[in-house]
Amino acid sequence: MKIPFAPKSRFSLAVVVLASVPLSSTMALAQNPSCAALLKANYADVTITAADEVAAGKLWADEPAGPAFQRRISPKHAFCRIQGVIEREIGFELWLPTAQEWNGKFLAGGVGGDAGTYNYADLPRGIDRGYAAATTDTGHKAADGNWMLGDAMRLPNFEYRAHHQLAVKSKQIIADYYSGKLQHAYFVGCSGGGRQGLKEMQKFPEDYDGILVGAAGPKTPEMTTRRMWELLLRDNNPGVMSPQDWTLVQQNAIQSCDAIDGVKDGIAENPRQCSLNIDALACKSDKTAQCLTTRQIAFARRFYEPMLDENGKAIDSGLLPGVLVDSGRSRLAPATFGQALRKTAEWDGKDFSVKNDLPAIRRVMPDLAADQMDISAFVKRGGKFIQYSGWMDPAVPANMVVEYHDAVAEAAGGRGKAAEFARLYMIPGMYHCAGGPGADRFGGAGGDGTSLDAQHDLLTALEQWIEHGKAPGSIIAAKMAQDKVVRTHLVCPYPQSAHFLGGDPDVASSYECRNSDGGK
Numbered sequence: 001m002k003i004p005f006a007p008k009s010r011f012s013l014a015v016v017v018l019a020s021v022p023l024s025s026t027m028a029l030a031q032n033p034s035c036a037a038l039l040k041a042n043y044a045d046v047t048i049t050a051a052d053e054v055a056a057g058k059l060w061a062d063e064p065a066g067p068a069f070q071r072r073i074s075p076k077h078a079f080c081r082i083q084g085v086i087e088r089e090i091g092f093e094l095w096l097p098t099a100q101e102w103n104g105k106f107l108a109g110g111v112g113g114d115a116g117t118y119n120y121a122d123l124p125r126g127i128d129r130g131y132a133a134a135t136t137d138t139g140h141k142a143a144d145g146n147w148m149l150g151d152a153m154r155l156p157n158f159e160y161r162a163h164h165q166l167a168v169k170s171k172q173i174i175a176d177y178y179s180g181k182l183q184h185a186y187f188v189g190c191s192g193g194g195r196q197g198l199k200e201m202q203k204f205p206e207d208y209d210g211i212l213v214g215a216a217g218p219k220t221p222e223m224t225t226r227r228m229w230e231l232l233l234r235d236n237n238p239g240v241m242s243p244q245d246w247t248l249v250q251q252n253a254i255q256s257c258d259a260i261d262g263v264k265d266g267i268a269e270n271p272r273q274c275s276l277n278i279d280a281l282a283c284k285s286d287k288t289a290q291c292l293t294t295r296q297i298a299f300a301r302r303f304y305e306p307m308l309d310e311n312g313k314a315i316d317s318g319l320l321p322g323v324l325v326d327s328g329r330s331r332l333a334p335a336t337f338g339q340a341l342r343k344t345a346e347w348d349g350k351d352f353s354v355k356n357d358l359p360a361i362r363r364v365m366p367d368l369a370a371d372q373m374d375i376s377a378f379v380k381r382g383g384k385f386i387q388y389s390g391w392m393d394p395a396v397p398a399n400m401v402v403e404y405h406d407a408v409a410e411a412a413g414g415r416g417k418a419a420e421f422a423r424l425y426m427i428p429g430m431y432h433c434a435g436g437p438g439a440d441r442f443g444g445a446g447g448d449g450t451s452l453d454a455q456h457d458l459l460t461a462l463e464q465w466i467e468h469g470k471a472p473g474s475i476i477a478a479k480m481a482q483d484k485v486v487r488t489h490l491v492c493p494y495p496q497s498a499h500f501l502g503g504d505p506d507v508a509s510s511y512e513c514r515n516s517d518g519g520k
């Protein structure tokens, strides 16, 4: 169904008017389509609950300073804000720039964790770049801690359906609103939002031309199992390791490899070259802040080694040396194994078993995994795919991200083939999506880079690749403090990493990209 105004006839009327007025009046031609009229629009399975004109810079009150992806930013440009529901529960927002400012493109923003919220960082970013931009809560609200026990569609909506629906419905509304052809569609997201992007690329290759995802866990069932296993391991062994002890393990590992990149700065460019070296930390006599007991060493080692099931079978590749073991409590893991699997909100974790629970969750949530290696359908359409992740991410193990990239490359016929459509940037010293000692601002999900060119902003790099055939190379990431750049760093496309050449270690131009074997 079309919305109840006829943009085409309106525009032809404008052309008639144009013929009889001076040229300077043509700016008035591209009037905005009616935002309010969308309230009465009729799209199958879509309920539009609000359609409001928002003036430039007037969406939210000022937000306190913090990482861009946690802020709610008011677009600097006016737009039409649509809020609505797809099917029964898939909440969504679609923001439409003015007809004059629309760049002919669509940008969707994913949301992380257990979703239930909107991506209010990439939507304003999209509007200010001229995109029609959309986001979905994936079919439930974060305020409902027991959402997995509700409507039967919530699990498949969360796994993959909501974002496909968002893409399909948004494209229909955009086409009608502007009465114009959509040129390109992009997806950006981090963490759970990254997984949503992988899923779109794998399952609905026609939805997006460009996918930009960070900290995207392809093997989410295994990753969620690890989160649960870690959580229970800590709960069942309270106080074995203090936060200072974990930091000791981390710093000891970083020291083993820090200088390999040419500069001892506390950051390992490629932590795959590091060793855990944990036995060297054994106390000679009494426990001090600088050493660990035998029990502590055995306990800590389990977090870094591959997770084993009850039969001793390795389920993953473990955490890299130098990663600080996360002491946070996942909400998603207990909900997945309690609510989704055992259909209860009261699960205490006592009967958790890696051997049984991992296959069970694969059965109950068959589309939670986003590890399809063959993405040829996406590639054949001209699709391009940029992935990034923090080498020091404790939640989405870096090994898992790298292994997926390698598997996609292998399925495509080798690294050379994969380079035609895929890039992976592993960010030294960065934690989950952002944060950590490394430079973490480069225009991934959550906000623009320090300038809108392909070297400082990954979304621009993806646009350039798709729209102008310019393949991305190394990028320059910035470390921010109080909204000022305090350091820049060269980030190389995997499998390369940056090597220090001399000069100021806090400036990207003091580095060059090399392969791990030293070659360029």
Ligand SMILES: [Ca+2]
Pocket: 257, 258, 259, 260, 261, 262, 263, 264, 265, 266, 267, 268, 269
């Ligand atoms: Ca270093």
